[in-house]
Amino acid sequence: xxxxxxxxxxxxxxxxxxxxxxxxxxxxxxxxxxxxxxxxxxxxxxxxxxxxxxxxxxxxxxxxxxxxxxxxxxxxxxxxxxxxxxxxxxxxxxxxxxxxxxxxxxxxxxxxxxxxxxxxxxxxxxxxxxxxxxxxxxxxxxxxxxxxxxxxxxxxxxxxxxxxxxxxxxxxxxxxxxxxxxxxxxxxxxxxxxxxxxxxxxxxxxxxxxxxxxxxxxxxxxxxxxxxxxxxxxxxxxxxxxxxxxxxxxxxxxxxxxxxxxxxxxxxxxxxxxxxxxxxxxxxxxx
Numbered sequence: 001x002x003x004x005x006x007x008x009x010x011x012x013x014x015x016x017x018x019x020x021x022x023x024x025x026x027x028x029x030x031x032x033x034x035x036x037x038x039x040x041x042x043x044x045x046x047x048x049x050x051x052x053x054x055x056x057x058x059x060x061x062x063x064x065x066x067x068x069x070x071x072x073x074x075x076x077x078x079x080x081x082x083x084x085x086x087x088x089x090x091x092x093x094x095x096x097x098x099x100x101x102x103x104x105x106x107x108x109x110x111x112x113x114x115x116x117x118x119x120x121x122x123x124x125x126x127x128x129x130x131x132x133x134x135x136x137x138x139x140x141x142x143x144x145x146x147x148x149x150x151x152x153x154x155x156x157x158x159x160x161x162x163x164x165x166x167x168x169x170x171x172x173x174x175x176x177x178x179x180x181x182x183x184x185x186x187x188x189x190x191x192x193x194x195x196x197x198x199x200x201x202x203x204x205x206x207x208x209x210x211x212x213x214x215x216x217x218x219x220x221x222x223x224x225x226x227x228x229x230x231x232x233x234x235x236x237x238x239x240x241x242x243x244x245x246x247x248x249x250x251x252x253x254x255x256x257x258x259x260x261x262x263x264x265x266x267x268x269x270x271x272x273x274x275x276x277x278x279x280x281x282x283x284x285x286x287x
Contacts, residue, residue, distance in 0.1 A: 039262075042258055042262075043255075044059075044060070044061070045251055045252060045255040046070070046255035046256040046258075047062035047065040047066060047067070047069070048062055048065070048066070048251075049064055049065075049066045049068075049252070052064060053251055053252070066252065068252060068253070069250075069252035069253040069254075070256045072250070072253040072256065073253070076239075077239050077260065077261075079239075080234055080235060080236040080238065081236050081239075081261065083149065083234060083235050084217075084218055084235040084236040084237070085264070086149060087149060087152055087217050087218075087235055088218045089214070090150070090153040091153050091156045091157050091160060091213050091217035092210045092213045092214050094157045095157050095160040095164050095209060095210070095213040096164065096209060096210060096213070098157070098161050098165075099161050099164030099165045099168055100164070100194075100199060100202070100205075100209075101194065102161075102165045102168070103165050103166070103167070103168020103170075103205075104168065104194050104198055104199075106118070107168070107169045107170075107171075107175075108172060108173075108175070108177075108198070109190065118166070121162040121166055122162075124158075124162040125159075125162050129159070129222045129223065130226075132155070132223075133155070133222050133223050133226040134226070136151075136155045136223070136226070136227060137226055140227060146227060146231075147228045147229075147230065147231025147232070148231070148233075149228075151227055151228070152223060152224060152227055152228050152235070153217075155223045156216060156217040157217075159216050159220075160213035160217075163209070163212060164212075164213065167209050168202065168205050168209065171202050171204065171205035172205070175198060175201055175202075179197055179201075180193055180197065180198070183196070183197055207272050208272075211269065211272050214265070215265055215268075215269075218235075218236075218264070218265055219237065219265070220235070220237060221237040221238070221241070224237055224238050225237075225238060225241070236257075236261045237261075240254070240261065243257060
């Protein structure tokens with residue numbers, strides 16, 4: 001005598017799986033829409049006419065859109081954007097130049113006291129930015145570097161270098177030691193090994209550190225307001241700040257400036273996201 005074993009029909013399992021996937025997708029779309037709604041509203045307001053700005057209820061779509069705000073950006077904000085671009089690229093170059101060799105030394109050369117160095121790098125990221133800004137102000141006042149682009153590049157790099165060293169050290173620690181041993185056998189010294197083998201293999205880490213360094217410098221306000229406020233070359237964060245203070249009724253121009261200032265960072269993030277994912281997770285799993 002055989003007893004039938006209850007089981008779920010095979011045809012119902014894919015249906016249940018599809019239903020579960022549908023709910024996950026819907027939940028993800030709703031959460032994404034909620035998080036991106038401020039961005040959409042920023043774009044909507046940037047295209048809204050002045051006479052429609054105080055409508056109640058407001059228009060959810062720019063039915064009578066205008067590009068006046070964007071023309072204002074081109075007329076008044078381009079110098080700020082150019083300065084931010086120079087500061088961002090300078091910060092990227094200085095950060096990678098300092099953090100990549102330091103990460104290589106911690107990961108592969110294993111100098112004495114590297115545990116203390118790692119702890120110091122972590123502690124450096126916990127120092128409030130305003131404290132560092134006050135320290136830089138006192139130093140730059142003596143050196144004559146206030147209201148200068150190089151001074152701001154150095155200041156912004158202090159935020160990115162500790163992070164960059166940790167990312168490079170985690171990534172480079174996963175590079176097989178046999179490759180470095182083969183390079184030494186062929187007569188390559190530590191510098192040649194780093195430049196010819198380690199750095200090309202650390203492309204994901206280079207992109208990750210470069211991206212975060214650029215984003216931090218592009219969005220910096222504390223250092224900019226403390227060290228270059230009132231100078232001839234101010235970044236876009238100060239440009240928006242001054243514009244709000246002087247024209248607090250022209251919200252379409254203010255939001256247009258914010259949209260234009262957000263575009264470079266958004267484009268770079270989209271283009272580099274796959275490298276960033278690999279760079280951030282480097283060293284998380286060890287064999």
